[in-house]
Amino acid sequence: MGMTITEKILAKSAGRDRVTPGESVWLNVDVLMTHDVCGPPTIDIWKREFGPEAKIWDKEKLVIFPDHYIFTANSHANANVNKLRQFAAEYNLPNYYDVGTSRYKGVCHMALAEEGYNVPGTVLFGTDSHTCTSGAFGMFSTGVGNSDAAFILGTGKIWEKVPESMLFTFDGEIPPYLTAKDMILQIIGDITTDGATYRAMEFNGDGVMSLPISERMTLTNMAIEAGGMNGIIEADALTEAYVKARTSKPYEIFKSDPDAKYVAKYRYNLATMEPLVAKPHSPDNRDTVRNVQGTKLTKCYIGSCTGGKLEDFIFAARLLFGQTVKVPTFLVPASTWVDSQLDVETVNGVSLREIFQKAGCIMGESSCAACLGGPSDTFGRAQDQEVIISTTNRNFPGRMGSKKSSVYLASALTVAASALTGVITDPRDVM
């Protein structure tokens, strides 16, 4: 019996020839990532458990990005960042990216990719459920809590149950009115928010491999919204070029065997798919944009690790060019690099930033911002009974702030189309 890409990577990490889904193995971790929400408690647990002489297993393999609650006057949130800062200084950590400095990067999942920490064939754990994003690079990546992270911090090891794999194949060329967000909302609607619990979600087919890296990251990012342990896409020439441009670390490319075992296989034809939304209050509450078009909005939001990447802003700029938005429209680049590219990338010869400014959009600083509510002064946070369409990845009750608000999840194309009309709008109607 052959093995899937996930099984091969985990076998390598466990120092074994092969692993079998369902068995628990101890893995050697290549990178541990943490941030300002879960970093401080992880550090506390690590010190408590490993004592005053506690040693970090490998400082080069620990990466810390403040990104969640940083542009806020909330003193408790600021205390969290101070704690990371002191920790980084005390242990002379090479991979700390402090907010307020030129090293600051923005949302951790984007930053991991941009800074060369995503390397094919490796194993990455992070204290954030969307750590599965890095699987777009042909690697194993998943989220853990503070105790597991503290254990890794002290030992470099973690126990994991080897997941069964599910395969999602997309055939055909992606039409101009669809994005990776529509592809993943299709899947989550089909298998629901626990359809992939403790499973690997592998994506393939020419429809996936023809996507740019950032769009592939949208697929793997939202694997967790179906309960997935990890999302994964085999590395190809595009992946290699991206990785080589950012790191000289060695990498190993694994591919699933033709006779690898999958517990389920799904196949989609991109030509027949439609723009989709996830209606309040669950990412699997899928519907077509057509079925909910006309829903009156109070706010539009483009941002987050799943919907604030450069391609998302290019999608939006194409629709917003030369026009103005009808409802408050908040834009938050996922990373400082994406933010810098808003001045470089153009549509019809005009920079993305200028297009957004002329359209009347409100720009925020690169961070997680209102994707998950946060302190009351968080940029773009949901207020009261707002109805919001957003490129973020979750619409659980209260996720963006107010428990009374309703959030629709959609592609940047659908959000931009809706911003132009003030009601939920199919991008095909304004393209």
Added chain:
Amino acid sequence: MEKIITGKAYVLGDKIDTDQIIPAEHLVYSLSDPEEKKKYGQYAMSGVPLNEAGLPEGKKPFINGDNWQSEYSIIIGGSNFGCGSSREHAPFAMQVAGVKAVIAETYARIFYRNCVDGGFLIPYESYEKVNNRIRTGDELEVDVKANLVKNLTTGETILLKPLGDVVSIIEAGDLFTYARQSGMLAG
């Protein structure tokens, strides 16, 4: 590990995500500061929509007023309990509020691991849907050795799934104690 857990049930619906268990705005407090820690208890379950808070009737707060401990110590959930974020603040908040165990049909992976590895509470799976058979306020007795829950209010007994592989970590108390006992960690 307590072998018998007794307490009042607090019943919830399906897909209780970690934002409902502890909303993101409250994650700024320190988990190790004794005073700030109480905030987690105070805000535990504060994101659950009012009508779904304490089923079957709803509108029953998990925490009364400014208290940081709940009168309920056993949570009854539906499917995919703890989905969403990796925040270990979620089972931590439940523990601070006095929760000893959750009984649900299924769990999200990270929440389940966090309950076990952090030693916060016991996440029990039921064989079938139980959040329609138990009412908020029912007196329950969970027998951790026999894997069953007795509803002392109704007399009903419900069999729970054995804890499986993770039972040794739960019995040890948390992942670190387990690792020391099994020789993986020194000391």
